[in-house]
Amino acid sequence: MIVVDGLVKKFGGFHAVDGASLSIEKGTITGLIGPNGAGKTTLFNVIAGVHSPTAGRVTMQGEDITGLPPHELFHKGLLRTFQIAHEFSSMTCRENLMMVPGGQSGETLWNTWFGRKRIAEEERALRAKADEVLEFLTIEHLSEQRAGEISGGQKKLLELGRTMMVDAKIVFLDEVGAGVNRTLLNTIGDAIVRLNKERDYTFVVIEHDMDFIGRICDPVICMAEGKVLAEGTLDEIKANEQVIEAYLGTGLKNKVKEETGA
Amino acid sequence: MDLLNAFIALSNFVLIPGIAYGSQLALGALGVTLIYGILRFSNFAHGDTMAFGAMATIMVTWLLQSWGISLGPLPTALLALPFGIAFTALLLLGTDRVIYRFYRTQKSPPVIFLIVSLGVMFIMNGLVRFIIGPGDQRFADGERFIIRAREFKAWTGLSEGLAFKTSQGITVITAVIVVAWLFWFLNKTRTGKSMRAFSDNEDLALLSGINPERVVTITWILVAALATIAGVLYGLDKGFKPFTYFQLLLPIFAAAIVGGLGNPLGAITGGFVIAFSEVTITYAFKKVLTYILPDSLDPTGLVQLLSTDYKFAVSFVILIIVLLFKPTGLFKGKAL
Numbered sequence: 223m224i225v226v227d228g229l230v231k232k233f234g235g236f237h238a239v240d241g242a243s244l245s246i247e248k249g250t251i252t253g254l255i256g257p258n259g260a261g262k263t264t265l266f267n268v269i270a271g272v273h274s275p276t277a278g279r280v281t282m283q284g285e286d287i288t289g290l291p292p293h294e295l296f297h298k299g300l301l302r303t304f305q306i307a308h309e310f311s312s313m314t315c316r317e318n319l320m321m322v323p324g325g326q327s328g329e330t331l332w333n334t335w336f337g338r339k340r341i342a343e344e345e346r347a348l349r350a351k352a353d354e355v356l357e358f359l360t361i362e363h364l365s366e367q368r369a370g371e372i373s374g375g376q377k378k379l380l381e382l383g384r385t386m387m388v389d390a391k392i393v394f395l396d397e398v399g400a401g402v403n404r405t406l407l408n409t410i411g412d413a414i415v416r417l418n419k420e421r422d423y424t425f426v427v428i429e430h431d432m433d434f435i436g437r438i439c440d441p442v443i444c445m446a447e448g449k450v451l452a453e454g455t456l457d458e459i460k461a462n463e464q465v466i467e468a469y470l471g472t473g474l475k476n477k478v479k480e481e482t483g484a
Numbered sequence: 485m486d487l488l489n490a491f492i493a494l495s496n497f498v499l500i501p502g503i504a505y506g507s508q509l510a511l512g513a514l515g516v517t518l519i520y521g522i523l524r525f526s527n528f529a530h531g532d533t534m535a536f537g538a539m540a541t542i543m544v545t546w547l548l549q550s551w552g553i554s555l556g557p558l559p560t561a562l563l564a565l566p567f568g569i570a571f572t573a574l575l576l577l578g579t580d581r582v583i584y585r586f587y588r589t590q591k592s593p594p595v596i597f598l599i600v601s602l603g604v605m606f607i608m609n610g611l612v613r614f615i616i617g618p619g620d621q622r623f624a625d626g627e628r629f630i631i632r633a634r635e636f637k638a639w640t641g642l643s644e645g646l647a648f649k650t651s652q653g654i655t656v657i658t659a660v661i662v663v664a665w666l667f668w669f670l671n672k673t674r675t676g677k678s679m680r681a682f683s684d685n686e687d688l689a690l691l692s693g694i695n696p697e698r699v700v701t702i703t704w705i706l707v708a709a710l711a712t713i714a715g716v717l718y719g720l721d722k723g724f725k726p727f728t729y730f731q732l733l734l735p736i737f738a739a740a741i742v743g744g745l746g747n748p749l750g751a752i753t754g755g756f757v758i759a760f761s762e763v764t765i766t767y768a769f770k771k772v773l774t775y776i777l778p779d780s781l782d783p784t785g786l787v788q789l790l791s792t793d794y795k796f797a798v799s800f801v802i803l804i805i806v807l808l809f810k811p812t813g814l815f816k817g818k819a820l
């Protein structure tokens with residue numbers, strides 16, 4: 223589905239992503255883990271066209287998509303969410319969701335005047351869809367509230383909701399569960415699995431919560447210092463020496479070994 | 485009776501000119517604020533864009549006048565306005581394609597854009613003078629009045645006259661229509677919402693599949709319309725001279741900043757704040773005071789706070805005062 227080959231992203235002299243190569247299989251829910259500052263978000267940003275890479279290539283189903291702008295990637299079915307929730311603060315939650323399929327016919331001056339009927343139909347369909355998504359996320363009571371005024375966790379849900387407004391092929395979720403309570407986190411996990419099964423979404427999920435990763439992700443990829451360290455099931459990753467070292471530093475490694483009896 | 489006379493004098497010299505001038509500044513400031521909110525830079529070429537729009541409209545007006553076409557009691561320029569807007573839109577879209585787009589793909593910081601717009605300003609400045617010349621141009625079909633001072637006096641029997649020029653009436657009506665339309669457009673149409681979305685959070689708008697180039701194109705077209713309308717209304721009211729439009733840049737920016745850059749409501753408020761300050765502070769209140777005060781207290785001087793020569797200083801002072809107390813402007817700036 224997605225193949226990342228030797229991707230490098232430098233900020234000044236600092237290598238945030240340093241030659242990462244990985245491939246995401248179609249139909250999987252791939253977990254992406256790694257310590258803070260490992261370059262996970264930067265990797266997402268480069269794949270999703272927010273930053274252009276210093277070097278390397280990204281292909282999607284065999285097509286080179288390196289450096290394409292985000293709105294074009296969106297129309298190819300590649301979506302992402304933000305680690306720090308973004309929202310159109312002066313619009314209501316429903317309007318926020320309704321903005322998502324950009325490139326509607328209502329977005330030209332011509333149609334604003336002469337395509338009223340078609341726009342009205344589109345809007346109605348979008349509205350129904352948005353309400354459905356809000357209900358699914360159990361935040362239908364927020365539909366008329368300005369998105370700038372809802373809580374951090376609710377913004378996270380709205381982020382997830384965006385990806386459900388269209389038929390995406392691959393969705394990159396950046397810590398979609400951070401700041402969301404446990405029950406809701408489980409709901410989100412179920413939603414991801416369902417979208418994956420029923421609507422054939424491929425997911426890449428960044429998450430620090432290992433229970434969450436373990437419950438829904440296979441395979442799991444671990445990054446550290448801009449590089450891909452290991453790939454495999456969560457148990458394999460957890461047992462990987464390099465991974466433990468990356469997370470805990472050499473000093474703590476032995477202690478953990480004692481505790482886990484390894 | 486004296487009180488009424490005082491009020492009429494005040495209306496004639498302060499209220500009516502202030503409202504007309506305020507509407508013109510508001511329309512100008514709306515253009516500036518739209519560019520700031522969506523393209524994220526301060527466009528120094530806006531005054532000269534207004535001059536270009538007015539010039540294009542004037543040329544078409546002359547053509548229409550030479551054909552003997554007129555709008556009856558309304559100025560012919562209103563008929564020429566759509567053509568003026570079209571020419572200006574072409575100019576702005578061309579400028580964007582040739583100049584601004586390059587810096588956009590470079591993701592240049594706003595300061596660079598600002599300096600670039602300064603260059604564009606000089607080019608437009610030259611272009612307008614080259615085509616129509618630096619002198620004064622009249623294109624209103626003679627002075628027309630809704631209320632004439634003399635008739636007003638005869639009719640009311642007051643010693644003060646009240647003049648209400650057609651151009652002032654048209655300015656206010658047009659401004660109300662344009663502003664109402666703009667707010668409807670931004671808040672109710674899908675195009676307007678995508679512009680607001682882009683202004684609010686560019687990253688998210690892009691990741692939602694909104695095409696930035698389309699938003700930019702529509703913004704320039706709206707700006708062309710706003711600038712041309714503002715320029716023509718100002719020209720109808722006070723006559724067209726390229727240099728005056730260049731000077732207008734200061735009060736327009738002051739208006740946009742006082743109101744809160746990027747906020748349309750702020751631009752309108754700012755326009756009126758600046759206009760009324762300018763008109764009130766440079767008006768000689770002698771006449772009004774003579775009516776109101778008892779004879780023994782009649783002022784001997786002009787009671788003018790500032791000579792009209794210094795009117796542009798007023799914008800600066802208001803700007804500084806407002807920013808001292810509210811650094812983001814009266815309305816919070818930055819998002820449409």
Ligand SMILES: Nc1ncnc2c1ncn2[C@@H]1O[C@H](COP(=O)(O)OP(=O)(O)OP(=O)(O)O)[C@@H](O)[C@H]1O
Pocket residue numbers: 233237238256257258259260261262263264265305
């Ligand atoms: N725009 C930027 N400019 C400069 N440095 C950046 C930028 N974005 C990220 N970095 C740096 O790149 C490194 C990787 O950051 P990144 O956000 O990708 O980490 P992460 O793996 O997502 O971490 P976390 O788990 O904390 O979210 C960090 O050291 C960060 O300081």
Ligand SMILES: [Mg+2]
Pocket residue numbers: 262263264305396
């Ligand atoms: Mg991150």
